[in-house]
Amino acid sequence: MGFKISRSQALIEVITQFPITELPIQEFEEYKRECIDYDDVPAPPIQIQLAHPAHIETIGRDKLMERPVEARGEELHHVHIWQEGCCWEDGDGLLVQWASTSDSYVVYSYFIDRDKDHHFYVIDYCNDKAHALIEDKQQVAEWTRQAQEFRVKNI
Numbered sequence: 001m002g003f004k005i006s007r008s009q010a011l012i013e014v015i016t017q018f019p020i021t022e023l024p025i026q027e028f029e030e031y032k033r034e035c036i037d038y039d040d041v042p043a044p045p046i047q048i049q050l051a052h053p054a055h056i057e058t059i060g061r062d063k064l065m066e067r068p069v070e071a072r073g074e075e076l077h078h079v080h081i082w083q084e085g086c087c088w089e090d091g092d093g094l095l096v097q098w099a100s101t102s103d104s105y106v107v108y109s110y111f112i113d114r115d116k117d118h119h120f121y122v123i124d125y126c127n128d129k130a131h132a133l134i135e136d137k138q139q140v141a142e143w144t145r146q147a148q149e150f151r152v153k154n155i
Contacts, residue, residue, distance in 0.1 A: 002117035003036045005029050011122055024081045028106045031056040032120050041118055042110035053094035058082040060100030071140055074147040078105040105130035109147035113154045121150045
């Protein structure tokens with residue numbers, strides 16, 4: 001089984017306008033490559049995230065969106081991205097992945113595509129105030145719509 005990562009057109013346009021936004025996306029993509037190597041697909045299980053730091057130190061909690069049910073059905077996820085002011089380590093080193101949270105997310109979906117490959121679709125990057133966005137039902141519905149549209153074109 002292979003592995004693919006695709007970026008939404010909106011995300012590509014943001015990166016074109018603001019090249020600095022590409023770094024967290026590149027780190028996310030590197031993290032997902034590591035996840036594939038460890039068979040942590042689509043994300044490390046919660047029990048692993050509760051016991052170990054993330055594969056990449058700038059990546060935090062990686063979680064399936066639980067609501068609305070349509071988002072869950074489209075395997076819509078969000079992963080916390082380190083941002084200024086976050087403290088993801090203590091005297092013993094890096095915190096476990098589940099404890100590494102921020103107000104910055106990468107929103108992505110996951111599915112098995114027509115080639116039987118693992119496919120991650122990077123939909124959005126929320127640099128700040130991500131918790132407010134994730135509570136916005138219209139925003140989550142839009143991410144879900146984008147995830148479904150991309151998946152249907154690729155299965």
